[in-house]
Amino acid sequence: MRAFRQVGEKQLPNPILYMAWSPKRDLIALANTSGELLLHRLSNFYRVWSLQPNENTGKEITALAWRPDGKIIAFSLGDTKKVVLCDAEKAEILHIFKVLIPGPVSCMHWMEVLDENSGLTSFYESEDQSNRFLPKLPSLPKSYSTTTKIFSEEKSDEATNLLGDVRLNILVVGGQCGFIDLYAYGLYSIATVNKVEGTCRSLCLSSDLKSLSVITEVRSTNNDPEIHYVQLDTGLLSSYLPEVTKMARRFTHISTLLQYLQMSLTCMCEAWEDILLQMDLRLTKFVQEKNTSTQVQDEFLELLLWGHASPELQALLMNQLTVKGLKMLGQSIESSYSGIQKLVISHLQSGSEALLYHLSEVKGMALWKQKYQALGLDLPIIEHAIAVVGSFTLKASELSQVVDKSMKNFKAFFRWLYVAMLRMSDDHVPPELNKMTQKDLAFVADFLAEHFSANEELFDRKGKYFNVERVGQYLKDEEDDLVSPLNTEGNQWVKFVKESTHLKDSPLLFPTYPQKSLHFVRRIMVAVINLCLQKPSVTIGKSVSEALRLPLYTVPESSENTPRLFEMPALWNANKSSMHYVVFCMPEISPSKIYLLRRPTDPSGSVANGLIAIDLSRPLNTSIDDEDPVAEIPGNGTYRCLDARLYDAETLTVVLQGQEEERVLAQLPLSTALRSEEEFTWDLTLRLDQQNDSIPSQGLVWENQWRQLDNMKAQFVAVNGIRKVSCVLSSNLRHVRVFEMDVEDEDEDEEDRQEESQNITPDQDTLEETLTRQKELGASMEAQEGGEEEQPAEGSSTDVLEQTSGSDTL
Template sequence: MPAFRQVGEKQLPQEVVFMAWSPKRDLIALANRAGEVLLHRLANFQRVWSLPPNENTGKEVTALAWRPDGKILAFGLTDTKRIILCDVEKPESLHSFSVDSSITYMHWMEVTEESSFLTSFYNAEDESNLLLPKLPALPKNYSTTAKIFSEEKSDEIMKLLGDVRLNALVLGGSCGFIEIYAYGMFKIATVTGVAGSCRGLCLSSDLKSLSVITEIRDSSDREAEITYFQLDTSLLSSYLPEVTRMARKFTHISTLLQYIKLSLTCMCEAWEEILMQMDSRLTKFVQEKNTTTSVQDEFMQLLLWGKARYLELQALLMNQLTVKGLKKLGQSIESSYSSIQKLVISHLQSGSEALLYHLSELKGMALWKQKYESLGLDASGIEEAITAVGSFILKANELLQVIDSSMKNFKAFFRWLYVAMLRMSEDHVLPELNKMTQKDITFVADFLTEHFNEAPELYNRKGKYFNVERVGQYLKDEDDDLVSPPNTEGNQWFNFLKNTTHLKESPLLFPYYPEKSLHFVKRQMEGVIDQCLLKPADVIGKSVHQAFCMSLYKTSQSEDSTPQLFKLPFLWNDKTSNIHYVLFTMLEDSISKIYILRRHTDTSRSVSNGILAVEFGNFLSNSINESSDSRCYSCLDAHFYDDETVTVVLKESMEQEGKERVLAQLPLSSVYTDEDQDGELIWDCTRRLDEQIGEIPTCTVVLENQWRVLENMKAQYVSVNGIRKVSCVLSSNLRHVRVFEMDVEDDGEAEEEEEEETTQTAAGEPDELNQSADNQDNVCGASAEELPDETEEHESSLDP
């Protein structure tokens, strides 16, 4: 009986280039050659959703990684150099950011170290939920607004932060590019001093070291050198509570900036183009009229005498604007201004106030120099950020005042103009509309004087002579100054500030930019905050230093001509014993062996049996006549299944085309039998490891029952998940996959499970997975939560 149970098989339409199992659910993420990211379930390999490439994200996926809690999937795009964080429930981007390099590898780890201080810190976090009101959800009726903040039921900031425990997304790219992002959002380290393009990396769960494998290629040399680096990241480990608190604050700040940006986007959409009609029609009227009097004077004549002095004005009002058009324009202005006003008060201001709160807390942390100075937290930079947010809040308040003033002015103006146009058309005017006091006349006259004065210098910039509509200029994403800035003459506070030198320069007062738009001040605020967030990444990055470096082997350029899903070396971090394992094959010299390099995460310590070679003895029944110690297997792909096991795809070295391949489990206990006795290999770090290959101790293992022949499949690659006890094998043509459950329960338990599932299905539980593979597109929109979990009985023990 085969050792592993096959539970799914599928032929895929596109070549798969990356596979990654979810750490918490029976879900596997795939990226294909077309740039599509797909999520599949274990049973029958049914599709849950797919995210096609688009202009806003990118078209070529180069890396995949799951957040340790399995709720967010990250993938890197090389053409746009962007990282996308995608919700597991729906194919939607929760967050994205740009990087300076094409990403070639990513690893998302979670800190496992516990202490009494950390536990109390986790319990106290996060008090901002008690002190700040919940951010109101953004309206759903605006097309360009991302859906991330639009649902009342989800608190997106907490979804992005996940568990309080620190997790870090480590990115590796070309030209020695390595960056570490706390919670997948905030950059806490830019690592330098590593050469080559990253082929694999692993940050230890105790945060003490980072292991990196790079490919260093000389332009004049067709061969690339595979090199192993171990970097000391002990600063992160030493200041774990401080790094966690700082990272959470910065992640809140980043999310609030996104919330403010989307609120402003909604405001821009609420402002309608129809509001420009008054300005454009007045400009056209000036260009076409034959009279020498100004538009302002002509409207004044209409106000004083109740009729237009010139036929051109009457034609403009009656033929172009029309009574019906005037009514519609008035309704549009009132509706648009009201929507913008609500967005400013409920969203822009609440987001800005929350931003001020978190920045003020961050400033308090920065002033605690004993704990936070080593991490690069700078109080002066945070003070500048607080000032920038204050300026933004002032500008938002100014916009509210402009909206309030404009709404009153336009209501009075349109009420008067409506009556005047009814008289021109000799329609009946209702008595209540006809009443106009001297105060009303003065109000309209002041409005005409202020808004209807011609400004020919505007024509070259804006294509019009007038700026009657004053709100839209605040929402334009332009660097130009406001066309009609607010009039501050006669304002007692401005005069007081102007005449008081010391008060004017006081840091307690936020600077005010009367000439600038809301967009300009928002961009300025984002720039200052980004600058304040960058410093810790530089300071922590400079503290990371190289503790160990060794060249492993050389590989020819021809190796890249065949599509390779996973390229050994492959890294693994043993959380229990704090050891980095590196698994690799010497591609040309000794393909029948796999090598296991071990390094302690504490760079000051070493481990015995630092490197071992493993070869596979004969175990296939069809080769029974051969000697048991014959070296007849080569390793095509290997992954660490858990702390004690490696999953491998093997083939016979003398294999001919069409022969079967083998999926097997290699227990590390059969390799590391007696560490104390064997001692440690002493190698020369100045020479490549493949030049010292004869000195590496070799262990021959004969697999007993943990293997399975993969019939009718030219298997090449494997992806595994030891927590969920599953593996996925991919063929060399990158389109044929098989899924296996690796630890098969005994028959009694299996029968019980089948009976339980049958009972649940009979009881009417949803079962989208009964759909055929041909109808897989029908479940593209189904969320992962809607689909039944194949291992529901194990869920409680796996959740943190």
Template sequence: MLRFPTCFPSFRVVGEKQLPQEIIFLVWSPKRDLIALANTAGEVLLHRLASFHRVWSFPPNENTGKEVTCLAWRPDGKLLAFALADTKKIVLCDVEKPESLHSFSVEAPVSCMHWMEVTVESSVLTSFYNAEDESNLLLPKLPTLPKNYSNTSKIFSEENSDEIIKLLGDVRLNILVLGGSSGFIELYAYGMFKIARVTGIAGTCLALCLSSDLKSLSVVTEVSTSGASEVSYFQLETNLLYSFLPEVTRMARKFTHISALLQYINLSLTCMCEAWEEILMQMDSRLTKFVQEKNTTTSVQDEFMHLLLWGKASAELQTLLMNQLTVKGLKKLGQSIESSYSSIQKLVISHLQSGSESLLYHLSELKGMASWKQKYEPLGLDAAGIEDAITAVGSFILKANELLQVIDSSMKNFKAFFRWLYVAMLRMTEDHVLPELNKVMTQKDITFVAEFLTEHFNEAPDLYNRKGKYFNVERVGQYLKDEDDDLVSPPNTEGNQWYDFLQNSSYLKESPLLFPYYPRKSLHFVKRRMENIIDQCLQKPADVIGKSMNQAICIPLYRDTRSEDSTRRLFKFPFLWNNKTSNLHYLLFTILEDSLYKMCILRRHTDISQSVSNGLIAIKFGSFTYATTEKVRRSIYSCLDAQFYDDETVTVVLKDTVGREGRDRLLVQLPLSLVYNSEDSAEYQFTGTYSTRLDEQCSAIPTRTMHFEKHWRLLESMKAQYVAGNGFRKVSCVLSSNLRHVRVFEMDIDDEWELDESSDEEEEAGNKPVKIKEEVLSESETENQQAGAAAFAPEIVIKVEKLDPELDS
């Protein structure tokens, strides 16, 4: 008789790998055969189901951070969010490539996150979903940012891409819920803009889950006291979100558009600053040596002015022009600086202005929504605050237009100066001057050159420690400095009739129809002021919605005395799940009883006013039947980890406390239909009280003993510890206790096995386990296997999955 050492393998191994770094978090994509991992090195990895092949890696860096704490997929599977503790940042990453599409900072390190999608349907929402693209019809598409700047985000620099649409995602509302230390809980609409800040919860968040009907938020927290942790479950009412769902969706959608546009404006301004610095560096590199070596007491400006007025250059200036610059070098320098000026001008016209106008459009729509007080006032949307934001955007547009005028003026002076200097250098070298260049300079040309010399070669000692100390582009550069100081050379408003008219009219000065003008402030200053006002106006709804979330239920769960590494706790219980069909919150956790961890399932209705039967039940794992031998495996099992596989099934990793090493871990699919059996539900009612810690009243918790004939598997040669299941793709990933060895299973397999019966006791007595092979074998492997099995059953060849016993060393 052939002895078969394992149970019926309901689950087939489809991938197995030993990873170089310890894994601290893993989560399956909700829509694709992808699994995201975070390791102790700070990397975020994306692997494909097939052979656990790595798709991409997002390495740690200074800008984002190096200490990843948790991951969450957007419900459509197109974006991955991860939190970083060292920088307190949340990064949204594209699933197609390891690039940050959006990031934002939070007040505290995030310990857990949950990304949910609203499933509620209504006619009002449907009409909004269909009409949401109106802004795309009315507004021109934002021009892509140039790629040749270091800080340009990929989201705005890809030609013919819809990265912003990908970032915003589907119109249907989805919310990223973040939890951290000291009761930190925040909700971000579409994963981008904060719409709620929850207060009143103590401790560090271990798990949280916002119901898909928006009626309640479940939170599990941990409060450390005297060497142990008190773990509690909270359920908060979120009726304001539910009652005003269409309004919340519209408002949140506007918020995310505004957030994306502010990011676009910031990046445009960054590109302008880099183009400006390029001008400074090029001119400084040419003039530094001349200024350091010149023996005269005259300034660079005086030297050039002397050449302009008298047509003769000093020996020092002639040496500079002939040796340092050269005719060819001057021509190249002029073209380069003109290109940088043009880049700044183009960025203002095409990017700053179009981004600001789109921002103005969305804020104006938001103001119209706020005017409908019956609908939006309960959410904290304030029309007066939005009006202030619109005014701030108007001031920013005015300042951008002012910069355009300054650039236009500087470009005229710059071209006149380089044309004059080019001709002067040709005459010094006695080269032929082209007829179109050899013209008598008009008074206008001389004025342009003189203005250029006055503006750009005016040495300022306060600039000596920064870029542009010999050649300054202050007229343009002063607008781009991120400082609170007034402009060094503000625009001359003397004789401007419109400006004088406004200054003399007290009525027009205070008119809400005119945008305020800040003639002595930089573009950066006005931009920061605009951002602060917009943040203040959009912060109020987050405060109002957050305060409306009242704690309705508090259940102390257990006291945890386990002293484990904090990274390893990331996988641990408790685990929250929202059943969208039955509108139930499920909580999986373990209670220590007689040195064993017993799994408990707590369930609550998402509508706090409704109750549910069998609200608390414990699971005891009794026996496991070998399908091929009909022998029963009985032992004492401790629950190591469990996660919901889908709404109807829980995937569990068990440890046989008396089994021998290498054969003491089981992977089990627990069907909830057997746990919540309506025929005997009355016998499994919790008789204790929810006001007392549950681990202190174990005897009052009803316990259902489960026996399994299928849907379980012995995990050989692996110290399995953690599991992540995905019912959509019908796969599960098991991670060993060393956090490096992973094994992926396909869960819904109905293979037909034809094996003779034998007992597990016989196999252990013989102590000669059959070596397990893959289903597809080479000829030599088949011959070897047949030879090895001949002593037992020459006519039978066993073909099952290959397991590597050395991977878990």
């Protein structure tokens, strides 16, 4: 009998390197050798979407992981050392960050802390109330090319969506030299661990946060690669779970706010460059064709003072620019100025206020030393961060004043130029535009002096003939002082602070940087906040210690070209039993055995029968129930395991190869082997493969849970016990088959249905009797409708109804 129903099969154009089932839905993510990420649905293995590599991401995917709620996929890129968070619904890149570990990421695991392990209401107490006190962040303009899309949609709560539920989830990233990073909610580095020797090949953080299990590849003294199992004690995370959750959510908000401010500044720089390009486009031809040696500024000043324009300027205004073109140019530049001002007032101010709020909350945590001191919150650094955010807010306010003044000069200039062009064309000038006060003339003169200056030191060469330096100098990411800082001579508050000896150095006042640009202050702010964020990560990382190291076996030479994701050992965490499972094979020592290592997530705990060997050479085709014999298994019963994954805590899904090269997909029940009383005494001075003979071995019964894989050289398998699905991949990494594991095959179901239909087909006499009874019932109902009262006789309508009902059922 064949179990499992095949629901899809496909030949893929590019070899598959990584595959992972969604924990919540019937979706599987695949990564191929071309750097493409594919999402397929279980039904007929239908492709939902594909994400192509680009210059912002990379082309070499080295690891893959799903967020526990199935809404986000994380994948790492080896050529750029970046981790990308992708929306599973829309194939949109939500967030990109560069990992701190040296070399490319080699493995990832995304876990979620369970409620039963948290202790009463710690998760619910950790939910922040910032949305009750802070307005939603304005969305960034879609017209600008922001590098990421966290805040670029119409909604402004993408950061909250990335945080997910209140429950804490952690993305664990492992790489070379034993470096491991833990990212709370996949965004904020909550711990950096450097306590493991070798390259991480697989890792798993327990759902109770008590331990982190790692499979590493270590070079031995004779330079042979060895596989080790390492259990790290992460007890600090478990002991301070409510505090860690609160701190992680605050710091995650802070991290996303820093990115929001950076993207706002990017949009402002693009708007500033738009003004330069539009004005330069109009002035370039004028400057190239004019015969006089006068500057652009002189040409406009002559028109302003004497009302006369040179032939070149008049040709520029009337033929190239035109009155209609002037209106459009003025509206476009005004829109760019307004965009900058809106970004300053709405985005920078809102982001700065949110930063101050969350940093103040973190400061309150740091003051509660009994709960948060062990996590590494540094009060002086947090206070410094608050002060620098205040400085950034003041600098943004200063830029807003500069933009406001520049807009006044700009409007006065374009109003005057519009009137001058109307007079050149002898058109009617509206009375409301014909009057110019001395103040208006001063605005125009300031505009000409500010925007058409020929002094190369006074403006950015991005604008060759036109500059907006008074605004642009704030947006340059340089350490040089401002060329024309804001004049504060008439500001009474600045004068009062300077003259007051008590307020001058008061910690209650935010420091100012009057000679520095907005970008410069932002860089100072980011550096201080990053230091504030990294201190707990370093402290928590130092608290992690190695609790156990078990050397397993040497890597066979034949596996050097095997994709590392599919190479065993495979790690798995059974949440309910708080147990780490490790499945592995030693093909050069015992090719027909599968080994199962179990360790409690509590490093101080122990488990009976912690290591067992499953012997596939023993007879496996015997059934527990003699009345229900199992179909004959192909081959002589001797198999070697090609790949194995834990389906659940008591079932192992394996791909086996027989002596005749046949391939079998099977579910091996582990309950009998796990109840074995045989114990193995581990000599830690030796590798496990050197103690193979003393490992207790068990044979298993397949029952009916197996299926022969015809016409396919199956090699690897990925399973999801919650969704009851599996995906088998061939040795050439191109041929895929997908199965529902708890459903029988459709062909057999169809045969069973046909047999049942043949057994219950009624004969001709039964059909005629049924028709006669239906006619009698119809006549009785007609008599009742005609008002005739009949007493039910024996075998009348009541009995016929019951019998007819039985006939219908039949």
